[in-house]
Amino acid sequence: MRCSGPRAKECLLTSVPVVSWLPRYSLKENALGDLISGLSVGIMQLPQGMAYALLAAVPPVFGLYSSFYPVLIYFIFGTSKHISIGTYAVMSVMIGGVIERLAPDSDFSEWDNLTNETIINITNRDAERVKVAAAVTLLSGIFQILLGLVQFGFVVTYLSEPLVRGYTTGAAIHVIVSQLKYTFGINPKRYSGPCSLIYTVLEVCSLLPKTNIGTLVVSIVAIVGLILAKELNSYLSKKLPIPIPVELLGVVIATVVSWQVDLENKYKVDVVGLIPSGLQPPVLPEVSLFSKVIGDAFALAVVGYGIAISLGRIFALKYGYNVDSNQELIALGLSNSVGGIFQCFAVSCSMSRTMVQESTGGKTQVAVVILFITLWIGYLFEDLPKAVLAAIIFVNLHGMMKQFMDIPALWKSNKVDMLVWVVTFILTVLLNPDLGLAASIGFSMLTVIFRTQLPKYSLLGQIPDTDIYRPLEDYNQVRPVPGILIFRSSATLYFANAEMYQESLGKKSGIDITKILSAKKKLEAKRKRHEAKIAKKAAKKNAVHMVSLSRDDYSSHPRLTLLLLVHFISASSYRALSAYPLFHLFVSLCLAGVVDNLQSGGFFNDKVTKSCVFSTVHDAVLYCQSSRPEIADKVTYSASTRACTQRTTSSQSV
Numbered sequence: 001m002r003c004s005g006p007r008a009k010e011c012l013l014t015s016v017p018v019v020s021w022l023p024r025y026s027l028k029e030n031a032l033g034d035l036i037s038g039l040s041v042g043i044m045q046l047p048q049g050m051a052y053a054l055l056a057a058v059p060p061v062f063g064l065y066s067s068f069y070p071v072l073i074y075f076i077f078g079t080s081k082h083i084s085i086g087t088y089a090v091m092s093v094m095i096g097g098v099i100e101r102l103a104p105d106s107d108f109s110e111w112d113n114l115t116n117e118t119i120i121n122i123t124n125r126d127a128e129r130v131k132v133a134a135a136v137t138l139l140s141g142i143f144q145i146l147l148g149l150v151q152f153g154f155v156v157t158y159l160s161e162p163l164v165r166g167y168t169t170g171a172a173i174h175v176i177v178s179q180l181k182y183t184f185g186i187n188p189k190r191y192s193g194p195c196s197l198i199y200t201v202l203e204v205c206s207l208l209p210k211t212n213i214g215t216l217v218v219s220i221v222a223i224v225g226l227i228l229a230k231e232l233n234s235y236l237s238k239k240l241p242i243p244i245p246v247e248l249l250g251v252v253i254a255t256v257v258s259w260q261v262d263l264e265n266k267y268k269v270d271v272v273g274l275i276p277s278g279l280q281p282p283v284l285p286e287v288s289l290f291s292k293v294i295g296d297a298f299a300l301a302v303v304g305y306g307i308a309i310s311l312g313r314i315f316a317l318k319y320g321y322n323v324d325s326n327q328e329l330i331a332l333g334l335s336n337s338v339g340g341i342f343q344c345f346a347v348s349c350s351m352s353r354t355m356v357q358e359s360t361g362g363k364t365q366v367a368v369v370i371l372f373i374t375l376w377i378g379y380l381f382e383d384l385p386k387a388v389l390a391a392i393i394f395v396n397l398h399g400m401m402k403q404f405m406d407i408p409a410l411w412k413s414n415k416v417d418m419l420v421w422v423v424t425f426i427l428t429v430l431l432n433p434d435l436g437l438a439a440s441i442g443f444s445m446l447t448v449i450f451r452t453q454l455p456k457y458s459l460l461g462q463i464p465d466t467d468i469y470r471p472l473e474d475y476n477q478v479r480p481v482p483g484i485l486i487f488r489s490s491a492t493l494y495f496a497n498a499e500m501y502q503e504s505l506g507k508k509s510g511i512d513i514t515k516i517l518s519a520k521k522k523l524e525a526k527r528k529r530h531e532a533k534i535a536k537k538a539a540k541k542n543a544v545h546m547v548s549l550s551r552d553d554y555s556s557h558p559r560l561t562l563l564l565l566v567h568f569i570s571a572s573s574y575r576a577l578s579a580y581p582l583f584h585l586f587v588s589l590c591l592a593g594v595v596d597n598l599q600s601g602g603f604f605n606d607k608v609t610k611s612c613v614f615s616t617v618h619d620a621v622l623y624c625q626s627s628r629p630e631i632a633d634k635v636t637y638s639a640s641t642r643a644c645t646q647r648t649t650s651s652q653s654v
Contacts, residue, residue: 138340144333153325170428185212214267
């Protein structure tokens with residue numbers, strides 16, 4: 001395609017969406033709402049950013065960096081107007097698992113001659129962990145960019161809602177367990193690999209006698225206070241223009257109390273510690289780490305995109321605009337790639353912040369607030385107890401814990417989806433978020449195959465005086481068509497279930513196809529032997545006298561009419577069906593493309609021509625009734641989805 005001015009402009013507007021809407025931005029209509037929204041979400045982002053940094057096993061200040069740089073990039077390249085990009089619990093705990101595997105505490109233990117005991121060199125450990133986080137973040141961003149460039153946005157379709165909700169619930173369990181050490185003030189070992197969660201829980205239980213009472217009291221007070229404040233916030237939500245900044249108030253109060261009481265020195269309560277002011281200079285992550293984190297980076301890329309696009313589509317549908325799935329991949333990829341260079345960890349979108357952003361009428365002004373905090377006032381939170389950040393995480397996970405209520409709801413509506421939810425949850429808990437995701441997707445694909453292998457077969461009847469056909473067992477007013485048996489399957493017809501279709505056809509029609517074929521072969525062999533015998537006798541008498549087997553013997557076995565209603569059929573399936581010469585074959589199609597597939601596969605011949613193709617079930621039934629009235633038992637075989645048996649004027653149209 002030749003490059004032209006309009007084409008270049010279209011490319012620019014598609015690749016950099018901010019260029020298309022920013023010139024039309026109305027200050028009068030949107031400025032106030034965006035300002036309030038930016039302040040509200042920014043205030044939420046401050047404590048959440050620091051809290052989720054603990055999940056990622058990096059110093060809290062890097063959570064603030066991760067709430068700034070990626071947000072700016074998404075502001076330029078993203079297509080969703082409502083989702084709040086930034087730190088996210090599931091992503092953070094996945095990164096924490098990678099960091100604990102590649103930079104465990106044991107690698108930085110040193111002997112202290114003054115105390116005669118082994119200590120952890122926290123400075124060196126944190127520096128190495130930041131390098132690992134930056135490397136996996138940059139690589140995940142590169143994956144997302146590449147997937148977006150090759151138009152791989154459709155990958156999200158393989159992440160069904162039960163899978164995503166089961167996965168995030170399982171990941172939430174990992175988040176809770178990882179924060180127990182801050183709640184009880186203990187130092188358990190960090191395990192990695194399958195079943196590491198179970199080992200960690202056992203380790204925490206063994207260390208409970210060593211609980212720091214001061215830390216536990218701070219945790220309980222913080223959790224109870226946050227829950228009560230959030231309930232009050234919900235109660236007053238309709239009366240307040242903006243939500244009460246519960247988390248920020250909790251952080252400020254806890255910091256002031258910790259500073260005044262000196263919790264760190266008097267009660268050995270672990271605090272955030274040094275928070276440097278200003279921004280970090282860009283540093284290219286170590287390429288040597290890429291080979292160690294490539295699998296984790298791809299999992300982060302898929303999970304982060306899946307969560308962001310799912311939430312983005314919900315709000316796009318609600319407010320009537322489009323979200324470009326491939327551009328979202330590129331936008332998130334650029335956000336993570338640039339973030340990795342500035343020592344951030346991978347981001348996605350948060351449901352809680354997005355809801356606040358939407359309710360206050362804003363788009364994206366969070367970066368201004370975070371920039372102000374990181375440049376000037378970050379050091380004020382150095383005395384903040386880490387137990388308070390853990391409490392913020394616990395309280396924010398209550399929404400994910402409510403997802404357990406999906407199980408009874410899915411049990412009533414779709415048991416296979418419930419199975420996907422439960423198995424995904426179990427795999428995520430046992431195998432960790434990275435391997436759990438891969439195993440869950442594999443299991444979800446197996447359920448798709450399972451559903452096609454066990455479709456619902458039903459006999460259809462006609463609603464009197466209409467062209468509508470429905471299952472006889474589901475509707476009282478539906479009546480069978482005299483002399484015609486209409487058979488339907490809920491699955492598509494392909495090689496894996498073609499034999500089941502044939503068996504079900506025999507059961508529903510009451511006709512043993514195998515016996516009929518066997519009888520036909522025997523009659524054919526008998527006819528040939530009889531003709532050969534007569535020919536031999538005629539040759540001896542030098543007379544040509546051919547006598548054939550009575551056609552009445554052969555025709556006593558009915559030659560059936562087969563109507564095949566399909567929206568997809570594989571080559572092996574229609575070849576198997578066309579191999580039955582007992583049937584007059586008719587095809588009723590839901591998709592016009594099936595005709596091309598049948599023709600290219602050599603399905604049509606002198607006996608089965610395109611004249612046997614119909615666009616609806618009703619047309620085929622009428623043809624069968626008019627063209628072969630001499631046959632008492634006609635079989636109409638219908639293999640399609642329910643949608644293919646709707647009214648002729650709508651869903652049954654080609």
